[in-house]
Amino acid sequence: MLDWTVVTAAFLTAAVEWVEAFTIVLAVSLSIGWRAAGGAALAALAVLAVMTVATGGVLNLGLEVRWLQLAIGVFLLLFGVRWLAKAVARGAGMKAMHDEAEIFAETRAELSRGDRSASWLIAFKGVLLEGLEVWLIVAAFGLHGRAWISSGAGAAAALVVVLAAGLAVRAPLTRVxxxxxxxxxxxxxxxxxxxxxxxxxxxxxxxxxxDLSLLALAAFYALGGLSLIALIRRTRPVGATA
Incomplete structure (x- = not known):
């Protein structure tokens, strides 16, 4: 049975990373074609799939020790705080908004200076690096509470949705x-x-x-983040840049 809180968290986390990966692959495809760029992306996804399956094998060992839970909890806490801090900084105007169109243009500029092999590697590296964050989250959720299927399903669903949307518009997903x-x-x-x-x-x-405590914690961090954004906007000098 799926744990929908884990599915949702994995889906949203993965969706952001897959959008960035798709933008890179799209830029490369305009240089070396969809077949080559898609091949590089599939190669990177295959590496990630092997890593995921290997990590999932740990569940068969029956590890339910407190130090593992603590390590996972601390990892998620640090990972989440990093994302939350960046989102607050962008929302308050302290940091520029993430721009997929800009990433697309930068990748195209980099491709113009390289050859076909270099372009293939750019697509491979882009998908692999963005996918590594997805893998970390899937592994963290999967190794705690045996939510492996839920976390994997969320990440896979995000990949399908982003890929379908991207192929439909054939452009950087700037409206996300x-x-x-x-x-x-x-x-x-x-x-x-x-x-x-x-x-x-x-x-x-x-x-x-x-588990109801999770709702209270989520509300606490959401209200705290929104309050910080409002406070920084109110106290930050007009016209100040990041």
């Missing part, structure tokens, strides 16, 4: 509200990280309301 998604993802992952970290340290008594 990436900063809003990153804010939501940052909130959710930080909430999960906090929950699992304290549970590993204090046991089940750390959260007397069980």
């Amino acid at each position: 509200p990436e900063n809003a998604i990153k804010f939501v993802v940052g909130v959710m992952i930080t909430a999960f990280g906090t929950y699992w970290t304290f549970e590993a340290v204090a046991g089940e008594r750390a959260w007397p309301f069980g």
